[in-house]
Amino acid sequence: MKAVVVGGGLLGMMTARELSKSGATVTLLEQGQIGRESSWAGGGILSPLYPWDYADSVNALAKWSQQQYPQLAEELIDEGGVDPQWTQSGLLVLANQTTADAMFAKATNWARDYGIACERLDERMLHEQEPELAEAHTQGLLFPEIAQIRNPRLIKSLRASCLKRGITLLENSPVSGFLVSGKKVRGVSVGEDKHEADVVVICAGAWSARLLTSMNIEVPIKPLRGQMLMYRTSPGQIKRITLSEGHYVIPRRDGRVLAGSTQEDVGFDKSTTQEALLELRHTAEALFPFLAEAELENHWSGLRPESTAGIPYICMISGLEGLFLNAGHFRNGVVLAPASVRLVTDLILQRTPILEPRDYGLER
Ligand SMILES: Cc1cc2nc3c(=O)[nH]c(=O)nc-3n(C[C@H](O)[C@H](O)[C@H](O)COP(=O)(O)OP(=O)(O)OC[C@H]3O[C@@H](n4cnc5c(N)ncnc54)[C@H](O)[C@@H]3O)c2cc1C
Structure with a gap:
């Protein structure tokens, strides 16, 4: 054929x-x-x-x-010969006081149905898992088996x-x-x-x-632009993919940290914008304050095929x-x-x- x-x-x-x-x-x-x-x-x-x-x-x-x-x-x-770096870094989902109970109930039911490990973390456990996480965060749900690839x-x-x-x-x-x-x-x-x-x-x-x-x-199917940032940090400073209110950071093995992402209905325009840069910086640095001092290495965009x-x-x-x-x-x-x-x-x-x-x- x-x-x-x-x-x-x-x-x-x-x-x-x-x-x-x-x-x-x-x-x-x-x-x-x-x-x-x-x-x-x-x-x-x-x-x-x-x-x-x-x-x-x-x-x-x-x-x-x-x-x-x-x-x-x-x-x-x-x-x-190229290692795509499949890494089981786990996914940490954060929620605020008002939404946590409802979201965590839905998430734990879903995890049970799909046979996916998940663990609710209180404030102490959360900061043991992620010592650099901003103090304001007090509740999380950890999916330790979720992986990432580069x-x-x-x-x-x-x-x-x-x-x-x-x-x-x-x-x-x-x-x-x-x-x-x-x-x-x-x-x-x-x-x-x-x-x-x-x-x-x-x-x-x-x-x-x-x-x-x-x-x-x-x-x-139509394009939906997403912008992303990349910081350079030391390996292990952030351990888990961390998701909060629609924004996330992804720690790579070599210490690079990705922060994403926007959702913009702008057709096939792949420009990057100052507005998105500030939004992504703000959300990533509110999660992990040390990122404010880290080198910002790259800023790019891509067109998701929205369906x-x-x-x-x-x-x-x-x-x-x-x-x-x-x-x-x-x-x-x-x-x-x-x-x-x-x-x-x-x-x-x-x-x-x-x-x-x-x-x-x-x-x-
Ligand atoms: C910022 C951002 C973050 C994302 N994060 C994640 C994530 O964490 N996890 C996840 O699972 N997904 C993520 N996604 C989504 C994921 O990247 C896409 O769903 C996926 O890459 C789509 O792959 P694709 O091969 O369909 O499209 P593409 O990678 O866009 O490839 C389509 C290709 O077709 C080519 N093409 C188009 N028309 C023609 C033509 N007429 N002739 C020949 N070639 C043509 C294009 O040039 C292009 O190279 C993210 C996307 C973005 C933008």
Whole structure:
């Protein structure tokens, strides 16, 4: 089988890799450079934020993926030599006095249903876990098994793995149309160039809807900008991914600390703004005051592929045999990727799917 994957983010590379593992000959087409969009910009938290507020269909993908990540990281180290730094740093969720009881009750019920470890921390335990946390915080919920991965390293390791597996990676190749005969897709076009294939999988992130409009297919995916900061600190000063009122910090192994993130409906504009810089600094430094003295090393943005309720589209596009979609992962594309690529590959190969596909179709 010949497959074309459109889009060289995490979803595209992992889909290409999974198809190649099952024996397909795969070409991946990327309009710019591989892994420079949302997949590079993301934080790499391997859990939805506040997962109890998400649909079961999102949590099912997350749970399947979380179980795969340690093995995936090992495989990628073996195949490409780049360590994506899967790290079980744990997730600490903070809440204020008025919201804590309700939120913690909902969260602990959810954790019990999904078999995920969680522990309520009082003030003393909280500050033992995170000695640099601002004193104002008095209550937290710890999910010790939640892990993180380092996006740019994951991209590097996937790229190396794809090349090692003989996948053709073509950059600067914007797909502009589809080759169709009758009711079957026969490939894609990049300007005058044609790439024939039995199967085409669209993994074009926030751009997926724009691409499908050329076929009069409407998909409710749109860009939602997120800005992020990175501080340089000493390793271990912050131990856990820490989430408070929608903002978070992520401590990397080498002491870098990411602070995120904004949610801005500004179309395909990837600028960074002074306003977001101040907002992110304010929230990160209110959590961990020592960050105010730390070097601020970087500030960037990315375009999340926003979909309704954050449920991705992992499906065949009905009426066009051979055309598949794996996009719209919104805030959770990293954590949902392994299950999403496995599910789309199950659909392509007509295997028994790992999860009920109806939940991820366009007509749900
Ligand atoms: C600030 C921020 C923080 C985040 N934090 C997390 C987190 O902690 N955990 C988590 O799980 N998720 C997180 N996310 C979300 C996650 O990064 C995304 O859901 C995920 O990266 C989407 O991957 P993708 O491959 O679908 O999209 P992308 O990485 O955007 O890749 C799509 C690719 O398709 C290419 N493309 C588009 N159109 C065409 C075309 N016509 N032809 C060829 N190529 C095309 C694009 O150039 C792009 O490279 C975050 C996102 C942001 C922005």
